[in-house]
Amino acid sequence: MTCPHAAAAQAGDTVVIDPMVGDLDGETARIRDAGPLARIDLLGVPARAVTRHADARRLLLDPRLVKDLDAWELWRTGQVTRAWPLIGMVDAGRSMFTVDGEEHRRLRTKTSQALTPRRLEAIRPDIERFTAELLDALAAGGADGAVVDLKAVYAQPLPMRVVGMLMGVDPEANAMLTRQYKKFFSMLTPQDERLALLADLDVFYADLVREKTAHPTDDLTSALILADEGGEPLTEEEVVGNLKAMVAAGHETTIGLILNAVRALLTHPDQLRLVLAGEISWDQVIEETLRWDTPTTHLLMRFATEDIEVGDQVIAKGEGVVISYRVIGRDPEQHGPEADAFDLTRPAPIRHMTFGHGPHICPGAALSRVEAGIALPALFARFPRLALAVPSGELRNLPVMTQNDLESFPVLLNA
Numbered sequence: 001m002t003c004p005h006a007a008a009a010q011a012g013d014t015v016v017i018d019p020m021v022g023d024l025d026g027e028t029a030r031i032r033d034a035g036p037l038a039r040i041d042l043l044g045v046p047a048r049a050v051t052r053h054a055d056a057r058r059l060l061l062d063p064r065l066v067k068d069l070d071a072w073e074l075w076r077t078g079q080v081t082r083a084w085p086l087i088g089m090v091d092a093g094r095s096m097f098t099v100d101g102e103e104h105r106r107l108r109t110k111t112s113q114a115l116t117p118r119r120l121e122a123i124r125p126d127i128e129r130f131t132a133e134l135l136d137a138l139a140a141g142g143a144d145g146a147v148v149d150l151k152a153v154y155a156q157p158l159p160m161r162v163v164g165m166l167m168g169v170d171p172e173a174n175a176m177l178t179r180q181y182k183k184f185f186s187m188l189t190p191q192d193e194r195l196a197l198l199a200d201l202d203v204f205y206a207d208l209v210r211e212k213t214a215h216p217t218d219d220l221t222s223a224l225i226l227a228d229e230g231g232e233p234l235t236e237e238e239v240v241g242n243l244k245a246m247v248a249a250g251h252e253t254t255i256g257l258i259l260n261a262v263r264a265l266l267t268h269p270d271q272l273r274l275v276l277a278g279e280i281s282w283d284q285v286i287e288e289t290l291r292w293d294t295p296t297t298h299l300l301m302r303f304a305t306e307d308i309e310v311g312d313q314v315i316a317k318g319e320g321v322v323i324s325y326r327v328i329g330r331d332p333e334q335h336g337p338e339a340d341a342f343d344l345t346r347p348a349p350i351r352h353m354t355f356g357h358g359p360h361i362c363p364g365a366a367l368s369r370v371e372a373g374i375a376l377p378a379l380f381a382r383f384p385r386l387a388l389a390v391p392s393g394e395l396r397n398l399p400v401m402t403q404n405d406l407e408s409f410p411v412l413l414n415a
Contacts, residue, residue, distance in 0.1 A: 011035035015049075017042050017298070019187040021397035024297070024326070024404065029340075031327045037313045040322065042401070043187075045080055047301065047320040051327040053334035053353065055310055060358040064305050065321060066100045067360075071303035073318025085191050088184060088198055089300040089402060095241030097249075097360070104359055110227040110234050111242055111363050115166075115220065120370055123165065127374050130161045135382050142413035147389040150409040151259055154379070159254035159371055163247050166367075168212060168219030173204070181248055187399040205240040220246075250364040256295025256404045257372045261285055262379070263409070264293060264342045267392045271344045276380060280344045286372050291329045291352035292342045297404050299323040299356070325354055326404065387415030 015030050017040055031038050031049055038049040050056045059065055069091050074080040080087070092098055096107035134154045142148035160174045169177070180197050183189045189197075208221055213236075216222035224239045234242070265272040265285065274280045301320045308315040315321060329352050332339040355365035362368075380386065388395075389410035398405045 012039070014039040014041055014046070016040070017401055019043060019401055020399045021401070024397055028297075028326050028330060031324055032330065035313070037310045037315065038324075038327075042300075042322070043085055045074065045084060045086075045320070047322050048315055049298070049322045049324040049327070050310075051324055051331070053328050053331045056323055056328050056353060057357050059302075059308070059310070059321070060323070060353075060356065060360070062308065063100070064308050065302040065315075066305055067098050067104075067302060068100065069098075069303070071305050071318065072301075072320055074320065076318070082195065083191055085187060085189075085194065086300060086401065088194060092245055093202070093241040094235075094237050095245050096363075097245045098241070100359075106232065107234065107238060107242065108359070108363065110224055111246070113223060113227045115363055115367065117366065119166075120366055123162070124370065124374070126165060127158075127162055127371055128378075130158055131374055131378050134158055135378060139382070139413065142411070145412065145414070147410045147412060150262065150411045151255065151406060152408065155255050155258040155262075155375070155409065156251075158258070158375055159251040159368075162254075162367070162371055163250045166220045167208070167243060167247070168217055168221050169208065177204075177247065178251075181252065182398075184248070185252070185398070185400045185403055185405070187401060201244055202240060205243050206236060208243070209236050209239050246364060249362065250367060252403050252405065253295040253362070253364070254368045254371050257286065257289060257368055258375050259406055259409050260293040260295065260404065261289040261372065261376055262386075263388075263392060263395065264289055265380075266386065266388050268342055268344075271342070272380075274344065276384065282373055282377050284344055284348060284350075285376065286369060287348070287350040287352065288342060288344050288346060290354040291335065291350050293404065294326045294329050294354045295404050296354065296402065297324070297326045298402050299325060300402060323356075328352075329354060383413045385414045387412045 011034060013034050015034050015038055018027060031040065032051050036052045036055055038051050040047055040049045050059055069075055096104055096111060099107065134157060138148060138153050141153055156178065160178050164171060164174045180201055183197055184194055209225065212221045213225055216226060221243060224234055224242060227234070265275065275282070275285055299322065301322055304315045304317050304319050304321065306317045330339045355362040389412050395409065396407045398407050
């Protein structure tokens with residue numbers, strides 16, 4: 001099934017990734033039609049996009065694809081510099097997101113110690129309390145039939161509150177962090193301003209790490225500092241890098257998951273009725289949303305340390321490789337000829353890879369699922385007549401090339 005918004009594309013074509021994200025469905029189809037190893041243009045920088053589930057699953061386990069920026073030919077030769085607006089996605093400081101092999105295992109072990117299933121279960125009452133408070137705020141904003149922004153009032157503050165609590169951040173800093181990350185991801189932010197705000201975030205997290213080193217408490221930051229397994233303790237730079245990236249990925253992913261699920265349900269009322277009747281589980285809603293309308297569109301970037309064959313094509317040594325998760329989620333070879341359809345009756349389990357695969361699989365995947373698993377049923381239980389206040393086609397994505405992030409989500413609570 002071909003996306004109706006797609007322009008014609010053929011294998012071998014270069015697909016220019018739109019910084020303004022004017023037609024995400026069309027872009028997804030064009031990349032898919034450009035072949036299993038599509039050539040893409042990222043603000044003037046060429047790369048390869050992996051578009052098939054089976055290829056991505058194999059390549060994400062291939063040690064010849066690394067996170068080491070020095071393996072990128074365009075970086076080594078100076079063709080890409082820190083003036084490139086997306087450089088912060090691939091040169092984000094030392095953390096488990098930017099190293100490989102034994103060093104990656106060392107840094108990830110520390111994070112796994114800090115983000116255990118037991119810890120997630122322990123904070124469930126806090127997530128439920130935050131959810132109830134935000135639902136009250138939503139009700140106040142949407143009183144007397146007023147239009148209210150579900151993103152600004154509900155989907156956005158919830159994950160930032162949760163990750164802030166996990167890190168031990170003063171809640172008063174949440175608004176600042178939300179603004180800073182929004183500017184970081186936006187393609188409208190001038191690059192000098194983006195680099196400056198990254199430096200400001202480094203100072204913020206370094207101050208937090210020093211405070212927790214001197215006065216540890218029961219939070220993720222302290223746990224990272226004090227973790228004593230997996231070899232050498234983390235340095236301040238490594239703790240800062242892990243925290244900075246985890247907050248960025250964690251709250252953005254959950255915002256997208258919640259809003260994309262609500263949008264899918266409101267635009268598929270027959271399926272929503274099955275969910276509200278208890279015939280389809282909220283877990284199924286979450287997994288089908290993750291497959292069909294991924295919170296992350298493109299994950300930047302890995303680099304080939306030698307030539308790698310992919311079917312009848314080759315990733316050349318030194319090339320940059322992007323994992324295009326939204327395209328992969330709609331791969332008909334994995335999900336059948338109706339891969340473009342949102343279908344909650346799709347046979348379970350839905351074997352998508354939206355949170356990655358292999359050593360670098362997202363460490364916050366379980367947290368995002370827990371948050372959505374609380375936020376979605378609570379929203380529809382409180383507001384069973386929830387409806388979009390504008391046609392779905394009028395919802396606009398923010399100018400963000402790596403996240404599926406809507407500008408706003410206007411709703412009526414009792415349509």
